[in-house]
Amino acid sequence: MIEIPYGIAFSKILKMIMNQLSSDLASEQQFTLDIYSQFFESSLNNGGIDYIAKKLRAIVENPVLVTTSNWEVLSLTGFENELRTSLMKQGKAYHFPKQNLQNLPKNVEQLQHPFYRKLYKNGQEILCCVMPIFFNQINYGYIIV
Known part of the structure; x- marks a missing residue:
């Protein structure tokens, strides 16, 4: 009333x-x-991937990580200090250790919608949004914010 x-x-x-x-x-x-x-x-x-990641970081005001579908790091913007030491080097490329994200779905390569997971680094809990990059039913990678 x-x-x-x-x-x-x-x-x-x-x-x-x-x-x-x-x-x-x-x-x-x-x-x-x-x-x-x-x-x-x-x-x-x-502008390239780094430019786009920097723009996205400015828009969402959070660090942004862009990977390929096999978790190879393409751009690391804002996470440098927190994640640089935990990245796995394979040849000349760095890979994001997806096992650091708690309880990834079994079919993560097929998901086409964003999901949230916790990342633990140095005893600190970081909530991450993982957005698959899909086009024409093909997974090209992930954006992790």
Whole structure:
């Protein structure tokens, strides 16, 4: 139950609420368009994986790790100090030790949606979002935030 003071029309209150809701939605849509524009611009300018990872890190305000489908590290942005020592070197490439992520799904290579897992480094718990990179039913890698 809402008490409306005498002399204020309900339609005026409703109009103010609807304006606020639509402005919130418009700002979310503008944010989405800005992100899309930044990534589109980087692809046109041949920014590469490191550039895209740095842009993503700035947008989500968290460290970003990009790997291939076999967990070979392509870009390590913001995780340098925390993960550099735990990466496994195989030849010239570094691989992310996926066993450090607790309880990975058995079919992780086939998942097409993001999932959350905990990473433990030096006794510290880090919550990570793992986003598979899929296109045409092919897994190209993972983005770990």
